[in-house]
Amino acid sequence: MKKKISINDIANQLGISITTVSFILNGRAKEKRISEALVKKVMDFVQEVNYKPSSLARSLRTGKTNTIGLLVEDISDPFFSAIARSIEANAYQNGYKIIYSSTGNDTEKARELIMMYRERHVDGYIIVPPEGIEDDIRSLIDSGRPVVQIDRYATGVEADYVVIDNERSAYTATQHLIDNGYKNVAFVTIDSKQPQMADRLLGYQKAIQANGLNAVVEEVAYESSIQAMQQLSGFLDKQPQLDAILFATNYLCVSGLKAMAARDHQMLQTMGIISFDDYELFELHTPSITSISQPTEQIAEHAINLLLTRLAQTDTDKTQHKIELATSFMLRRSSLSK
Amino acid sequence: MKKKISINDIANQLGISITTVSFILNGRAKEKRISEALVKKVMDFVQEVNYKPSSLARSLRTGKTNTIGLLVEDISDPFFSAIARSIEANAYQNGYKIIYSSTGNDTEKARELIMMYRERHVDGYIIVPPEGIEDDIRSLIDSGRPVVQIDRYATGVEADYVVIDNERSAYTATQHLIDNGYKNVAFVTIDSKQPQMADRLLGYQKAIQANGLNAVVEEVAYESSIQAMQQLSGFLDKQPQLDAILFATNYLCVSGLKAMAARDHQMLQTMGIISFDDYELFELHTPSITSISQPTEQIAEHAINLLLTRLAQTDTDKTQHKIELATSFMLRRSSLSK
DNA sequence: TTGAAAGCGCTACCAC
DNA sequence: GTGGTAGCGCTTTCAA
Numbered sequence: 081m082k083k084k085i086s087i088n089d090i091a092n093q094l095g096i097s098i099t100t101v102s103f104i105l106n107g108r109a110k111e112k113r114i115s116e117a118l119v120k121k122v123m124d125f126v127q128e129v130n131y132k133p134s135s136l137a138r139s140l141r142t143g144k145t146n147t148i149g150l151l152v153e154d155i156s157d158p159f160f161s162a163i164a165r166s167i168e169a170n171a172y173q174n175g176y177k178i179i180y181s182s183t184g185n186d187t188e189k190a191r192e193l194i195m196m197y198r199e200r201h202v203d204g205y206i207i208v209p210p211e212g213i214e215d216d217i218r219s220l221i222d223s224g225r226p227v228v229q230i231d232r233y234a235t236g237v238e239a240d241y242v243v244i245d246n247e248r249s250a251y252t253a254t255q256h257l258i259d260n261g262y263k264n265v266a267f268v269t270i271d272s273k274q275p276q277m278a279d280r281l282l283g284y285q286k287a288i289q290a291n292g293l294n295a296v297v298e299e300v301a302y303e304s305s306i307q308a309m310q311q312l313s314g315f316l317d318k319q320p321q322l323d324a325i326l327f328a329t330n331y332l333c334v335s336g337l338k339a340m341a342a343r344d345h346q347m348l349q350t351m352g353i354i355s356f357d358d359y360e361l362f363e364l365h366t367p368s369i370t371s372i373s374q375p376t377e378q379i380a381e382h383a384i385n386l387l388l389t390r391l392a393q394t395d396t397d398k399t400q401h402k403i404e405l406a407t408s409f410m411l412r413r414s415s416l417s418k
Numbered sequence: 419m420k421k422k423i424s425i426n427d428i429a430n431q432l433g434i435s436i437t438t439v440s441f442i443l444n445g446r447a448k449e450k451r452i453s454e455a456l457v458k459k460v461m462d463f464v465q466e467v468n469y470k471p472s473s474l475a476r477s478l479r480t481g482k483t484n485t486i487g488l489l490v491e492d493i494s495d496p497f498f499s500a501i502a503r504s505i506e507a508n509a510y511q512n513g514y515k516i517i518y519s520s521t522g523n524d525t526e527k528a529r530e531l532i533m534m535y536r537e538r539h540v541d542g543y544i545i546v547p548p549e550g551i552e553d554d555i556r557s558l559i560d561s562g563r564p565v566v567q568i569d570r571y572a573t574g575v576e577a578d579y580v581v582i583d584n585e586r587s588a589y590t591a592t593q594h595l596i597d598n599g600y601k602n603v604a605f606v607t608i609d610s611k612q613p614q615m616a617d618r619l620l621g622y623q624k625a626i627q628a629n630g631l632n633a634v635v636e637e638v639a640y641e642s643s644i645q646a647m648q649q650l651s652g653f654l655d656k657q658p659q660l661d662a663i664l665f666a667t668n669y670l671c672v673s674g675l676k677a678m679a680a681r682d683h684q685m686l687q688t689m690g691i692i693s694f695d696d697y698e699l700f701e702l703h704t705p706s707i708t709s710i711s712q713p714t715e716q717i718a719e720h721a722i723n724l725l726l727t728r729l730a731q732t733d734t735d736k737t738q739h740k741i742e743l744a745t746s747f748m749l750r751r752s753s754l755s756k
Numbered sequence: 757t758t759g760a761a762a763g764c765g766c767t768a769c770c771a772c
Numbered sequence: 773g774t775g776g777t778a779g780c781g782c783t784t785t786c787a788a
Contacts, residue, residue: 087766088766091775096774097774097775098765099768099775100774102767103767103768112773113774132533132536132537133765134478134537134764134766135537135539136483136539136765137766137767137780138766139474139780140474140780141765141768141779141780142766147517154503155499155502155503156496157499158494158499161493164493165492165520168493168519168520177538178517179516179518180506180517181506198470199470334699334702361672361700363676364672365702366703424782425782426782434758434759436760436783437761437784440782444783450758451757452758453757456758471782472780474782475780476783477764478766478781478782479764479782479783480764757788759788760786762785762786764782765780766779767780768777769776770777770778771776772776
């Protein structure tokens with residue numbers, strides 16, 4: 081099979097030095113004014129023996145691995161896997177490979193993973209930061225490794241980020257429910273102080289306040305779908321006056337739908353429902369579920385572009401780029417007046 | 419920050435040779451009978467300066483990168499992302515990192531990706547093989563790189579694989595529909611000759627035949643959800659006698675559900691429906707959708723174990739391991755007699 | 757028990 | 773225009 085041919089072999093076979101071969105291979109032939117004939121000869125030979133430079137040796141020498149570390153909360157979540165898919169496509173187009181991991185939103189695990197990536201000499205990072213990871217991100221930046229955060233951001237860290245307009249989206253959704261005649265709108269969220277959730281809460285609260293209504297907020301300590309369903313079931317019992325719910329994430333909404341379906345099928349028909357993050361089958365649900373859809377492709381594109389730009393520039397630009405994207409309101413049945 | 423300390427620095431600081439340091443670091447102190455005192459001294463110092471060996475240099479030297487290449491059809495598909503998640507967890511536990519890509523079931527792209535992985539000196543491969551990739555996989559195996567295929571397998575290649583019992587699952591599902599009184603059961607599949615689809619078709623056909631019924635098979639040239647929906651809509655028009663459908667994949671089922679919902683909401687209630695691959699919201703659909711659920715965790719576990727075993731053994735064991743797992747039949751409303 | 761030194765394959769500085 | 777050669781940081785054989 082492939083006898084693992086090296087640059088040395090090429091040079092020997094052709095009776096020239098490896099330096100020359102290296103220059104030609106790296107497209108610096110012109111610059112070094114190497115004759116066209118030689119260039120062609122080398123290129124042809126390289127083709128013929130199907131020589132591929134060892135990226136390992138190159139990386140060892142240059143310190144660059146052309147690898148990007150992607151750290152999401154959970155790769156099996158449709159929102160994150162959609163982003164992963166776009167990032168991957170973009171990265172490969174630019175000669176970068178992705179190595180990924182799921183943090184499970186666990187700070188310790190995320191910390192370990194960052195260490196591993198560091199050891200592996202990952203060139204840049206795209207991270208969905210869990211709480212408490214601030215110092216690690218800062219340390220990455222300080223040592224010259226670019227980091228782009230997505231979906232949320234660590235507070236007090238000067239790292240680029242790409243997020244959505246959470247407050248406005250929540251406000252609009254809440255107002256929409258109110259406009260459709262709902263008077264007792266609850267907000268079901270997770271037990272987290274991270275900015276994306278804080279902003280969604282804020283948007284909800286502002287809309288409720290602007291309309292002189294009462295805010296009802298339920299924080300779910302999300303551990304499993306079943307446990308969340310139970311908590312939500314209890315919540316529905318205790319708040320019989322509710323006529324609408326805004327869910328802060330799609331998996332909370334799914335748990336909520338299950339809780340309602342299990343209790344009382346009628347409730348599902350009359351309750352006003354909106355979910356953050358779209359889900360393919362929301363459209364097919366009865367009633368179809370209105371959602372706030374995040375532009376996954378745009379998020380991925382901005383993130384990778386930001387990162388590639390930083391990777392390309394040699395000087396360490398300290399300005400922090402903050403990108404906030406708009407969401408799409410997917411209007412369906414569940415939020416209309418009943 | 420971290421001044422990138424090397425094994426040389428350690429040796430210098432401690433006034434010993436790098437050989438000794440290397441032995442200690444690689445746990446060969448006993449074997450080399452290095453004094454306890456020295457070992458402790460070195461370990462302490464390593465701790466203190468937080469030294470991490472360069473995996474790059476080590477890889478260059480040893481030829482091992484502790485990286486596994488994962489090639490799936492589409493990482494944003496819930497089935498594949500669930501598998502990816504499990505594989506990742508397992509791999510990390512064993513000191514391996516994952517680098518992944520989506521092939522989009524495109525042979526050319528898959529081929530390129532395998533080349534890239536090869537250049538990167540990936541130690542082993544877990545692949546969902548598209549059609550026409552046989553030679554590339556064979557070449558990988560021949561050059562001593564272990565490959566485990568999942569979900570399907572390239573015909574005529576002696577590479578390990580982990581799949582499910584497609585024929586039996588399809589047979590059981592079809593028989594279940596017939597048992598519930600459906601007489602005109604169609605099979606909706608994709609335009610592919612790959613073994614997993616061929617086996618599902620076979621199971622369906624055998625069940626139909628065993629019951630003396632007529633087989634109706636529709637092959638969808640899946641390009642997009644919308645296009646699939648249109649084709650299925652036309653199919654439903656042309657086959658008004660149908661009373662049940664077995665879908666070969668979950669995305670086909672989703673398209674089918676959309677097609678039915680768009681045409682005639684009544685049809686959704688009376689048609690017998692079963693889908694391959696479970697989908698979280700199938701349970702919440704009205705009616706809830708019966709499905710054939712694949713054991714993603716088991717698939718991932720077997721795949722990674724197979725691979726790690728091969729990676730561990732030095733001799734090239736030529737016996738091909740073929741693992742066929744059972745599916746779970748998720749009985750819900752859509753397949754019961756109406 | 758420990759150390760010297762040869763490479764793994766490549767890039768880039770400096771000579772000619 | 774082309775070539776010698778010094779490393780990048782590590783493992784491992786051989787010697788002491």
